[in-house]
Amino acid sequence: MSHSLHVGGLVAVGFDPSGNYMLTVSHTGRGVFEVGTWGRVARDIGLAYPDTGYAMGIGPIEGVCIPITELKHETGKLSWDNPDGTLHFEYESGTISISSREYRTSELE
Numbered sequence: 526m527s528h529s530l531h532v533g534g535l536v537a538v539g540f541d542p543s544g545n546y547m548l549t550v551s552h553t554g555r556g557v558f559e560v561g562t563w564g565r566v567a568r569d570i571g572l573a574y575p576d577t578g579y580a581m582g583i584g585p586i587e588g589v590c591i592p593i594t595e596l597k598h599e600t601g602k603l604s605w606d607n608p609d610g611t612l613h614f615e616y617e618s619g620t621i622s623i624s625s626r627e628y629r630t631s632e633l634e
Contacts, residue, residue, distance in 0.1 A: 528563055532556065538576045538616070539593035541586040544608040548591045549621075550580050555625065557584045563623070565618065579582040 534587035536553035541548070546566070549556045550573065557567040567584020574580075575593050595603045596616070603616040606626070615622045 528557050528623040530563060531623055532620055535596060537580060537595045538605060539580060539591040539595040540608050541582060541589055541591060546586050548580060548582055548586065550575055550593065551631065555583050557586060579596045
């Protein structure tokens with residue numbers, strides 16, 4: 526399985542405690558995507574950059590303090606896994622690439 530999401534200006538990303546929602550933080554606000562369907566279920570255009578490794582959720586995760594992974598500014602890239610480790614994400618140039626861990630055979634060699 527592989528999928529792509531377009532999120533321009535991404536600066537940080539994280540998951541709610543259940544792992545059902547992914548919060549994105551960008552230069553144009555925050556978005557929440559439902560894990561699996563990858564449909565965006567919430568959007569807020571107000572700037573709300575991460576503070577001390579956390580960002581506040583919106584929509585279905587409103588008010589939840591989400592631990593986040595931040596973009597490496599020196600490379601412009603971001604790499605992370607979902608909470609249960611079954612999915613891997615890579616971000617570069619406005620695109621989040623999502624792949625299942627079972628298809629990442631280079632890690633098994």
